[in-house]
Amino acid sequence: MSFQPVKFYQTGTFTVGNRLLAAEERSVQANMRRTNSINSGHRACQGCGEALGARYAIDAAMEATGKRLIAANATGCLEVFSTPYPETSWQVPWIHSLFGNTAAVATGIAAAMRVKGRSDIRVVAQGGDGGTTDIGFGCLSGMFERNDDVLYLCYDNGAYMNTGVQRSSATPAAARTATTMAVGEPPGNVFGQGKDLPAIAMAHGIPYVATATVAELRDLEAKVRRAMEFRGARYLHIFVPCPLGWGHAAHDTIRIARLAKETGVFPVFEAERGEVVSVSKIRRQLPVEEYLRPQKRFAHLFGKAPRADLIARIQEIADRNIRRYGLVDG
């Protein structure tokens, strides 16, 4: 982990921006002079993890670059809820071109900055899991392979939310979406091979790859800051619950994100040049049921005919993550 986590046992959480900290240790968000890069008034759903993650990530990037930042954005919820014409929430120079080309657009911006002798201006590209792992995958891999000076932020909510919660290649096994209904066998999404994008990013050998969740926002900020210390292609995969698509209460976004980490469903780590350099350990390991049960997209695993077999298979996936990344000491 790239900074010393501070545990606020008073609240039992890693709460952000706490007044108990010395000023220099406080989060970017806790600072009155934060940039509010995504300003209030946007149309995200209540409790949207993507809005939260993007706000923290971009504000942290703004701080890290001294406000010399340009953002390219893929089509998706973040783009749609932030820029209903003629209004915009963005306080950074921002461009939306298409769904699948964001990494390449960012490459073009970075090239323009280099040729103009303005390499002090840094570039982020951002998109949802669909825009990243599916339709934008080719452009993303090209950007990685050329090691273009771009930080790519993927907000993973595990489906095509903007078009009404259809399956993407980041949709977890057994999850119900509009195109993987809770019928048939197995109900919900298939148990496929998955598409582990952080691992694929690492396989490109790029300078920096990390994962984060909106449950540990200071960790997210620290990773954005760390990413900005590198030149070249960087990738940050952020786990962002979606109350609408996942069917959980809006006030549970952070709790669900924390449960994903604490069950091993979503491993949180950092890697440099293809090697893992730090992992966020699980504090108190929980069974995957704890994570699955509050979400309606997994309701068919519980209900009248519980599917202990499928839950066990999801547990296996989490256990494999725990082993692979050494998430639990001992």
Added chain:
Amino acid sequence: MLKQIEGSQAVAQAVALCRPEVICAYPISPQTHIVEGLGEMVKSGALARCEFINVESEFAAMSVAIGAAAAGARAYTATASQGLLYMAEAVFNASGLGLPIVMTVANRAIGAPINIWNDHTDAMSQRDCGWIQLFAENNQEALDLHIQAFRLGEELSLPVMVCMDGFILTHAYERVDLPTQEQVDAWLPPFEPRQVLDPAEPVSIGAMVGPEAFMEVRYLAHAKQMRALELIPGWADEFRRAFGRDSGGLLHSYRTEDADTIVVALGSVLGTIKDTIDEMRRDGVKIGVLGITCFRPWPLAAVRAALAHATRVVVIEKSLAVGLGGIVTSNVRTSYGGSADAVHAVIAGLGGRSITRASLARVFAAALAGTLEPLSFLDLDGALVERALAREREQRRSGPIAEGMLRDLGVVAARI
């Protein structure tokens, strides 16, 4: 400076003289020599202050150009055929955003069946995408149109596609007059974008627009293209004064003053048509040719004026609107005051089929004799088509179409 060089090199050098800042490209025949030439200039340092990015697809090429142009850099790419289709979504996006990218299209057929040879199907498929489309008749014009394209695009905040016939022009060695850097610098001012991604003045580009303003945004794109119709002729005059030759403009008429039959075409085939017409003129036939340089925007009034005295129009076009006929012809009909039946579509040269003077002479003679159909296909092998149709009538599983035809033909490579 006069030089005997390949068309692709001429274009590469013209583009380099325009001081591009970001060049991105993905290889496809017959565009390759252009970007290879530019790539070498950037890598060797001959073309300074320019980034050359080897991308992983044409979709990425256009997307990199979009990002670069939105960040205020002069951006260039080149493609053809499948590559143009592969980037189509981004092609529309570039014009929708109003980014003055310049792109060469080395015109080539589109598969299936896969075919690397020249026709205009690629460019025509994007005719309504909001880009200005200029067609070069020869390599000198291809070179000159690129220099004009940067200025035109940047003045209007619109992207410009310079179309040149694949192989016929891109791979032909011709003498061209290459201007000096001073001449080009004097003609083409540095790029001053109307919109730019700048941390000092943050803007959002590419917002979602609903029914309340979408029509207006599209209309504005149309209005800008109409403005291009006003600007282009004056700029052609200015170009003549600065560079000492006629290049660009909306259209070129040749021997049309007293012509009652006017042939309309785009691109390199104009040379063959002119030769054919010269011969017919010697026999006293009142025939001329109208070359369309600017296809988008469509120079409606200029074409109408140029065709005003014609009683018969023959459009030779290297693309086919399947299920309709001629694409250029449809445009010409909007500009012709006489009967629509007097405008004949002749589909020619698809997939690199040679357009010979003998065949053209036959078609023009038929037009004069009143026997030319409203739609015809130059040198179509009707028997070959009939055999394929018969095969389909006779057996349900008639097999792959193109392969069947090739089998009927026997060894064909030598006939191209």
